[in-house]
Structure formats: C-alpha cells, structure tokens
Amino acid sequence: MDVIPVIDVARGQVVRAVKGVRSAYQPIETPLAPSSEPADVARGLARLFPFRKLYLADLDGIEGRGRNTHIVPVLSQALPHAEIWIDAGTGSRSAARTVLAAPVATLVVGTESIETVHGWEDIVAEAPLRTVLSLDFRNGEFMGPDAMLNDASLWPSRVIxxxxxxxxxxxxxDLNRLHNIVTRAKGRRVYAAGGIRDRGDLDEIRKIGVSGALIASALHSGKISADDLKEIAGR
Incomplete structure (x- = not known):
C-alpha cells in the first residue's frame, strides 16, 4: 500500500486542512518542521520516511490566485526520489502541459475543476500515464460532471x-464509497483521501482493495508512525 503525504499550500505556506473549508485553513504547526515553509515541511516528511510519492494541493492554483510552480523544485530537492502529484486546479490542456513540464510531476485533475467530459478527455490526452483523476465529493455530493462518476470507462489507471x-x-x-469505487474501477488503482486517522484505518481500506492513501494530519500528529510506514511499505 502506498502512503502519500499531502502538502496543502496557500499563499506560499503549508496550511492545515479542516473539512475542506479552505477559507479556514491556517499555516501548519507540526513537530516535523520548524515552520510552515514548504521546504521545511517537506524535509520533515523526508526525515520521517523516504516517501516515493508526495501530493501537492496548490490551493492558490485551485482557487485562481496563480500557481506555485516555484515550489516543485523545492519539494523535489527534499524528496529527490519522489513522484510529485500536483493538483493545481487544472482545467485545460494548456494548463496540464505547464504542470507536466516538471519531469517529476504527475498531474492530478480534480472533478471539481472539470466542466465537461470533453474537457477531461482533452486534458488526459496530453499524458495519460502521468495523469491521475480525483473524484471529488463534499457533504455527500459529487463535484463535477455526473458522467465522470457514473462512467468508469473515463477513468485513467489511477483514481483518487x-x-x-x-x-x-x-x-x-468513507468505507462504503471507497468499496463502491474499487468495485467499479476494475483493476485501476484507487487511492483514499480524507478521513484517515491511524494505522487501523489503513488496514480497513486495504481489506477492501484500496491501493493507497493520501494523508496529512495523521503523520503530523504521530498517529501513523515511522514504524507503521516501514511495515506498510514492506507488504
């Protein structure tokens, strides 16, 4: 199982996410780093475990304030062997091309940023093997064109x-939702994002076929430890 640490960046600082209410996010305070600077947080994560993937949620890009492209080299330097998954609110093929210009980058496209199925097909055509689809939900509602959820043939090989x-x-x-998506994914790798509290939650999602999880709070709180990460990686 892949454990993928998440770094949420807003206005140049790493912030702590709370229930997806982005206006309430505040600069992170964590025992892993001396500040909320992306470089400090990334180095703290690297000391915890040699992660092979890192997820960057560029909230400035998602909310239309401009993308933090300068952060990618900083993160890559801290975790030199990591594939960096980047969600920057990409809604067009030209924007996808910009993200993918970094050799370490994997593009994450959230359905909240997709207006039409045709738009998605145009984006994913740029680099299908370097594109991950994020099926976004808030308060029980799917965010994006209904066909993106209902038609699994539109999904790439990796889905969040x-x-x-x-x-x-x-x-x-949300175990029921995860089970439903895994069942419909038919061999695609499914990653869970949102709600992972501890090692027990990781064990539960692994049982239903989830391939990995995006995690932030449980790493910073120590509820998922370095020993947990080593054991999970060895499976």
Missing part, C-alpha cells in the same frame, strides 16, 4: 476518491 469534508476532520474514511 477525495472526500473533502472528511479531510482533517478525524471522522474516518
């Missing part, structure tokens, strides 16, 4: 089930 209102909420993952 993103439950935004459970991010940082300490409520646990």
């Amino acid at each position: 089930a993103m439950t935004l209102d459970r991010v940082g909420a300490n409520e646990g993952p």
Whole structure:
C-alpha cells in the first residue's frame, strides 16, 4: 500500500486542512518542521520516511490566485526520489502541459475543476500515464460532471476518491464509497483521501482493495508512525 503525504499550500505556506473549508485553513504547526515553509515541511516528511510519492494541493492554483510552480523544485530537492502529484486546479490542456513540464510531476485533475467530459478527455490526452483523476465529493455530493462518476470507462489507471469534508476532520474514511469505487474501477488503482486517522484505518481500506492513501494530519500528529510506514511499505 502506498502512503502519500499531502502538502496543502496557500499563499506560499503549508496550511492545515479542516473539512475542506479552505477559507479556514491556517499555516501548519507540526513537530516535523520548524515552520510552515514548504521546504521545511517537506524535509520533515523526508526525515520521517523516504516517501516515493508526495501530493501537492496548490490551493492558490485551485482557487485562481496563480500557481506555485516555484515550489516543485523545492519539494523535489527534499524528496529527490519522489513522484510529485500536483493538483493545481487544472482545467485545460494548456494548463496540464505547464504542470507536466516538471519531469517529476504527475498531474492530478480534480472533478471539481472539470466542466465537461470533453474537457477531461482533452486534458488526459496530453499524458495519460502521468495523469491521475480525483473524484471529488463534499457533504455527500459529487463535484463535477455526473458522467465522470457514473462512467468508469473515463477513468485513467489511477483514481483518487477525495472526500473533502472528511479531510482533517478525524471522522474516518468513507468505507462504503471507497468499496463502491474499487468495485467499479476494475483493476485501476484507487487511492483514499480524507478521513484517515491511524494505522487501523489503513488496514480497513486495504481489506477492501484500496491501493493507497493520501494523508496529512495523521503523520503530523504521530498517529501513523515511522514504524507503521516501514511495515506498510514492506507488504
């Protein structure tokens, strides 16, 4: 199982996500780093474990304030062997091309940023093997064109089930939704995002076929430890 640490960046600082309410996010305070600077947080994560993937949620890009492209080299330097998954609110093929210009980058496209199925097909055509689809949910509602959820043939080989209102909420993952998506994914790798509290939650989602999880709070709180990460990686 892949454990993928998440760094949420807003106005140049790493912030702590709370239930997907982005206006309430504040600069992170964590025992892993001396500040909320992306470089400090990334180095702290690298000391915890040699992660092979890192997820960057560029909230400035998602909310239309301009993308933090300068952060990618900083993160890559801290975790030199990591594939960096980047969600920057990409809604066009030209924007996708900009993200993918970094050799370490994997493009994450959230359905909340997709207006039409045709738009998605145009984006994913740029680099299908370097594109991950995030199926975004908030308060039980799917965010994006209904066909993106209902027609699994549109999904690439890697799919995130993103439950935004459970991010940082300490409520646990939505197991029913994850099971439904895994069942329909038919061999695609499914990643859980939102609600992972501890090692027990990771064990539960692994049992239903989830391939990995995006995690932030549980790493910073120590509820998922370096020993946990080593054991999970060895499976």
